[in-house]
Amino acid sequence: MEIDYSKHKQVVVIYPHPDDESFGTAGTVVKFREAGVPVTYLCGTLGEMGRNMGSPFFANRETLPEIRKQELIKACKEIDMDLQMLGYRDKTMEFEDEQKVADDLRQRIEELDASLVITFYPPHAVHPDHNAMGRAAFRAIRDMDAEKRPEVWANAISNGHEEILGSPDIVVDTKTVFQKKLNALKAHKSQIDGMLQKVRKGNEELSEFDLALRHFRYETYHTVNFNE
């Protein structure tokens, strides 16, 4: 399916962690930006509870939040995406008052006048923060007036989700813009270095670009219809 990126006037991306945007949707964001469409990231937390401290250490529990905040800012610059940090805390999203989170999201979505929201598909998103953020975003959109309601593309990443949801109906091949996606991924140095090392085993002959392309090339979404 050919996607007409220019038909949208504003995209809002809603995820809980610095790096969710780079893994899940950075190539799609670049395609929207190249079509002249503004994109804003509402990032829930600073990934304060990340586990990668490096070997040798580059962080500890108390210094990690600022490191990941700077990585997030850099990644958003790489793909020319506006950023709003929502100030929640990593691993605690599901314990917040969901309606309050949804009300805040709805206000921001309405203020930006979004025509498309990209978020996680609950409960098919593995990490409790992913599912909680997706639930709050879905609730925010459900709470909106039907005529103001944006289109919704949701990422499902759990094992076996296709048996329930079917195949994704939007598949973005990011190959032509992959250098920018890779730049965004690499901005999250605290997260990506270990991951690339892990998938490097058995693929020593591949360049970093080709290795990353193999794993992160396609960005897939299920569209969700709230008007039924």
Add this chain to the structure above:
Amino acid sequence: MESINLNKVQEYLDQWTNKPVYVHVETTNGAYAKHFDANAYNVGAYVRNAQITYTQGKIVEQEGAYRVGLKHEIGWIYAEGLTDFEFNENNQLLMAGHDADGRLMVAMQLSEKPFNY
């Protein structure tokens, strides 16, 4: 952080005996344990800024890893598997256990002032 020095950590623990301090304790095997291994099970616990006054704080070594136990008036706090420590510029004693790839598995931290929240 650097490898735990038992005597140094014991000195830091002793300075706060019978004084109110804030404690951070966590342990985790990550949010993706079950995702990557269907037989695995996600476990974790997290306490940030519980205030306690311990009457005895002690670090014990066994086979290169450390346990720290804090005894207080009405109970205990302890952490196991600690390997590294740092006393930072904010006068916070940070202790953590990491796996071979530098991933945090357990942490215990003490501070006179609350940790950022």
